[in-house]
Amino acid sequence: MEKKKIVVVGGGAAGFFCAIQIAELHPDWEVIILEKSNKILAKVKVSGGGRCNVTHACPDIEMLLKKYPRGERFLKKAFYEFATKNTIQWFANNGVELHTEKDGRMFPTTNSSDTIIDCFLRKVHQYKIQVLTQHEVVDIKNNDSHHHALVENKIIESKRQKAFLIQLQGRADMQADAICLATGGMLRSDPNNKFKWLINFGHNIVDPVPSLFTFNSSEKKITTLMGVAVDKASIQWKGNKNIETGPLLITHWGISGPAAIKLSAWCARAMAETNYEGAIIINWTPSFNEATLKMEWINFRMDFGKREMGSKNPFDLPQRLWHFLIQEAGIAANTKWADLKSANQQQLIQLLTRYTLDIKGKTTFKEEFVTCGGVDLKDIDAQTMESKLMPGLHFAGEMMDVDGITGGFNFQHAWTSGWLAAQHIGQILPA
Numbered sequence: 001m002e003k004k005k006i007v008v009v010g011g012g013a014a015g016f017f018c019a020i021q022i023a024e025l026h027p028d029w030e031v032i033i034l035e036k037s038n039k040i041l042a043k044v045k046v047s048g049g050g051r052c053n054v055t056h057a058c059p060d061i062e063m064l065l066k067k068y069p070r071g072e073r074f075l076k077k078a079f080y081e082f083a084t085k086n087t088i089q090w091f092a093n094n095g096v097e098l099h100t101e102k103d104g105r106m107f108p109t110t111n112s113s114d115t116i117i118d119c120f121l122r123k124v125h126q127y128k129i130q131v132l133t134q135h136e137v138v139d140i141k142n143n144d145s146h147h148h149a150l151v152e153n154k155i156i157e158s159k160r161q162k163a164f165l166i167q168l169q170g171r172a173d174m175q176a177d178a179i180c181l182a183t184g185g186m187l188r189s190d191p192n193n194k195f196k197w198l199i200n201f202g203h204n205i206v207d208p209v210p211s212l213f214t215f216n217s218s219e220k221k222i223t224t225l226m227g228v229a230v231d232k233a234s235i236q237w238k239g240n241k242n243i244e245t246g247p248l249l250i251t252h253w254g255i256s257g258p259a260a261i262k263l264s265a266w267c268a269r270a271m272a273e274t275n276y277e278g279a280i281i282i283n284w285t286p287s288f289n290e291a292t293l294k295m296e297w298i299n300f301r302m303d304f305g306k307r308e309m310g311s312k313n314p315f316d317l318p319q320r321l322w323h324f325l326i327q328e329a330g331i332a333a334n335t336k337w338a339d340l341k342s343a344n345q346q347q348l349i350q351l352l353t354r355y356t357l358d359i360k361g362k363t364t365f366k367e368e369f370v371t372c373g374g375v376d377l378k379d380i381d382a383q384t385m386e387s388k389l390m391p392g393l394h395f396a397g398e399m400m401d402v403d404g405i406t407g408g409f410n411f412q413h414a415w416t417s418g419w420l421a422a423q424h425i426g427q428i429l430p431a
């Protein structure tokens, strides 16, 4: 009996996880990982600031789905098969304990991404998975046309060929019975050049644009507040319905912090379409909107009437920010609350609840940037990760049009899709 040969393209998180699961299911099969660079698991190594935020403590699948700006509907079935608790269990079974931080992010207890890499390398060694670096896949062809021969007017299978023919840069071709593509995020220039063959199979590539970034502002005024951090602010890309609430940081180039980075994920495409030029509306006091703050203002005037505006900040905002806002509203710091003129009051309420910051450009968030876009999900089976256009071809990880916000959700998708692809590959090939 000929040995089954499975090729996983891409030596990253999704590729390794998929290859290990296939080998675990069928230790007798030949499983090969092809990696174009000379490094494997490079992103795992640097992930989470070198600590690898493996997943998130989010056992509720409906809540988990809400963390994916792209892929929420697609991932539903997948997460019911393999989600965060399966990840935690899988790593525990393989000697890696995870711990949870206050914000729900989960890391190996060693706080080192090497623990994850070592775990994968142990499994690769255990199952004799071949990891071939500097093997760049440049084309994949369906080998089916060579499968059959005509004998006595009947089509019979000829000397059995493998289903796929894989072309490698500067190397001999390789054959495979099934393939999992896990080549990671794409650059805008990639799809047309590097994935022509995927397009030839009929797959559509959703235009890749960056996600998870911070915003540059053309306004110099606010950047004088560099270093000011607000625990809870709401921000919105003008003209877009998504609002993110959370910590916000004023930087020397604009704004950053969890609220900004999450907003970049939800608005990644809308912002790319405007070439990152527009405005962000900031509510520094997110428990109020303009109308409710106006009402509350009556109480402030009564409660703090004799106090000076500069020294009484009822919102617990950093003093530098409060002073900046009252100054912007044309109010002298020594103005008494009771003496505040109605026009200045209105201006301050507006600045507190709808501060409009002009945005021009973005900055890569080096901690965890991902691609929005990739292989169109409409042609991928959500339960098996198999191509609907090319049986035997599977996808895993960031190369698909799925991406999550920060917090371990992108790796969770890599594990889930890698696991599902492996289960399916393990089932479809005849013994």
Ligand SMILES: Cc1cc2nc3c(=O)[nH]c(=O)nc-3n(C[C@H](O)[C@H](O)[C@H](O)COP(=O)(O)OP(=O)(O)OC[C@H]3O[C@@H](n4cnc5c(N)ncnc54)[C@H](O)[C@@H]3O)c2cc1C
Binding pocket: 009, 010, 011, 012, 013, 014, 015, 034, 035, 036, 037, 039, 040, 041, 042, 043, 044, 046, 047, 048, 049, 052, 053, 054, 055, 135, 136, 137, 138, 182, 183, 184, 185, 366, 367, 368, 369, 370, 396, 397, 398, 399, 407, 408, 409, 410, 411, 412, 414
């Ligand atoms: C700095 C940084 C930190 C991050 N930290 C976190 C984190 O803590 N938690 C989290 O959830 N997410 C994190 N992410 C996101 C996460 O790393 C990715 O979503 C995840 O690595 C995607 O895995 P992947 O296997 O799909 O792709 P990748 O890890 O990108 O792997 C794809 C591999 O395929 C190879 N390849 C590409 N084309 C070919 C080809 N033609 N032939 C052969 N090989 C090819 C590439 O060289 C690469 O090694 C981080 C991202 C970055 C950039």
